[in-house]
Amino acid sequence: MPLQVFAFELYISDQPNDDGTRLTVEWDPLPPDDLRSIDPEIYSLLRSESPDGEFTSIDIVSRLDPSRRKIDENLATGRSYYYKLAYSDSTISWESNVAGPAAPEENWYNRSRTNVLIGILITGAFVGIFIILGRKGKSLYLRPIAGLNAMDEAIGRATEMGKPILYSSGRGKMERPASIASMNILGSVAEKVASYGTPLIFPNNDPVVTAVAQEVAREGYTKAGHADLYNPDNIYFVTDSQFGYAAAVDGIMMRERPATNLFFGTFEAESLILAETGNSIGAIQIAGTDSSIQMAFFIVACDFVLIGEELFAASGYLSGDPQVVGTLKGSDYLKVIIIIMILFGAVVGLLNQEWFVNLFLTA
Amino acid sequence: MRRTFPILVCFSFGMTMLVQFFVPSKLSTDAYNEITNWVQIIYAFALIVGVVGLLKYHFSRVSRRERGWFYNLVTVASLIVMSLLGFIGGRGDGGSFMWVFNNMMAPMQATVFSLLAFFVASAAYRGFLARNLEAFLLLFSAVMIMFGIASVGNAIPPFSDIANWILINPSMTARRGIFIGVGLGTIAVSLRVILGVERTYLGKE
Known part of the structure; x- marks a missing residue:
């Protein structure tokens, strides 16, 4: 079977903005006009470290792929590579010209992220x-945020009714900004509930968040001068299962009947389960999340909702710290x-x- | 010192990850992967702390015979049994651990998830009461979208067109506004934490 070599070009270039392990292979339209009658759809992309060495197949290429482009990954930085395309069946065997050499280069700055x-x-x-x-x-004005203005009222209501306050930071891990924002709000809430002597219950979904929340709440109670009122048993890890957590918090709501529910953090499908259960027991509810989808659920089920960046602004708003403001x-x-x-x-x-x-x- | 050291650690790692985002070199990506692995290791240790805390909490309630102490006992027993099943028989398919997971845990989770259907109905009823113009617009949009996306309504051009228009224009506009706000808030919180301005999460002074 004769081997035919067709002179259509392959173009090899270094993949920009990478760690020096990728090359980009591009080619002219396939197949050339005189090969259309054969009409194969799949070709092999071959690679070698020398032009005369043995080429090994690294990928298949579809004629129907409009990009006419492949990125070859996991290459050695600085080493030269050669490429060609090939097709072979019982009637014909053909190859493109060998393209190369090209060597991947390591980049130290990602130019495509300059705008970021x-x-x-x-x-x-x-x-x-x-x-x-x-x-x-310098005095800096902050616009009033209804949900945060209502915080004192919500804590006061729980105090008057002699019922606890339930706090949840949802399912976010500690590295999420919404969880960090939630911990900052918890600090202010703990300080306020400590001064009123109202119990604060915080069932948790993540052990790291639990550890941080215990420290933050302890600090809040200490700042308020009521360190003795802090009960670490009220801030505890429940489970990392999503609906196990929802069931546990629902159960706590039904048993403890909190007068106020505060939901600040990252919430997923459990948001409405929690908020509707809270609504059914008549608790005043304030919520804030970074998920626009769950925000909609909170809006219909809660009394006040922090929208968008208000969740992240809450700690500055509540603490009044001029640097945070x-x-x-x-x-x-x-x-x-x-x-x-x-x-x-x-x-x-x-x-x-x-x-x-x-x-x-x-x- | 109790706060200075964590702030320094936070600053150095925060800045490292920030710089890493712009540096695609091998050293940078290796550092990123290494730090990500550290996070997993820290999480594994934190899980032990969480489980110890969980056992402590439930044991104390059982020992004090507090209201519902039997359920605390069930929680502890479940934790021990599942741990034993996992350690002894492994977590592979066909083992007793997976049998309990598939036949007890999964149905219980599905049960709680299915409650969502009823909660959506009750929340939608309250949310869509046409008490004022805004509530009426919400009700109208909801009805149009429900008709437009449901199989029958989707076949009727006005409903599907109106539903798509609502989703693509006013709904997406509002969501993008929220996304921008959340993005800015996220950057502000991150900068506050990296620069040590926000320290509440560190706990004790």
Whole structure:
């Protein structure tokens, strides 16, 4: 069977912005016109470390793949590689020209993320400036947030009724920003409940969050001057099973009948199970989550809901710490910039210009 | 010192991960994978602490014969039995651990999950009461989307078109607004933690 070599080009290039282990292989349309009658759909992509050495098949290529592109991974940094495409059956065998050499290069800066870096620098600058202003004692106005204003009322109600307050941070692990925000809120809540002498129950879904929550609550009770009222048995790990946790918290609600339920953190499908059970026992409920889907469930089942960034603003709002408040003001000004960019982007988009949208693309 | 050291650790790891995001080199990706493994190891130890805390909590309730102490005993017994089944017979298919999981744990979890259907109905009833204009608009949108997505309504062009328009335009617009807010809040919290401005999560002074 004769071997035919067709002179269509393969193009080998280093994959940009990587750890030096990838090469990109691109090729002209397949097959050439004179091969269309054979019409094979699958070809082999072959690789070798020398042009005359043995080529091994590393992947298959579909003629129907419109990208005409493959990324070869797990290569040795700096080593040269050669590539060719091949097809063989009982009637014909053909190969492309050998392409190469090409060697993958290690990159130390991901240029495709420059826009993210600029965004972080701008954000950092705004936040930094307002932290400094907060340290200098400049008065910074924060708009009222209904859910946080109602916190005192909710804690007071539980105190008057002589019932406990139930706190849940949902299913988030400690590394999630929503869990960190939840712990910050817990600090303020613990301080307030300690001064009123109201029990705080916090069944937990994650052992790390449990350990942090115990420390945060203890600190809150100590700050309020009632360290003796802190009961570590009220903040405990239940299970890491999603619906096991939902069942446990529902059971606690039905048995302990808390007057106030506070849901702050990352919630998933259990959100409505918890909030509806709380609603059925007549508890006043305040919730905040970073999930827009669960937020909708909380809105119909809870009395107050922190929307969007309000969850992350809560600790500064409740503690009044000028440095934390400074960061909130910084993000408020960033919102103004984002709104201006959205309006500008809408105008540019109407003019059918894509360059502005492309500025925000990342790889 | 009790707070300075954790803040320094937090700052150095936070900055490392931040820089790592922009550096694609092998050293950087190896460091990322290594740190991610550390997180898993820390979590494994924390799980032991959690289980010890769980046993302590339930044993103390049993020993004090508090209300419902029998259920605390069931929890402890279940934990011990499942641990023994896992350690002795392994967690492979066909073992007693998986049998208990598939025939007891999974149905119980499915039971709790299925409650969601009833809770959605009761929450929707309260949420969709047309008490004012906003509530009426919510009710109208919900009805249109339910008709438009359900099999019968989807076949009727006005319902499916209206449902799609609501989902793609006002609904997506509102969600993107929330996403931007959550994104900004996340950055602000992260910066506060990395820079040591936010310290509540560290506990004791």
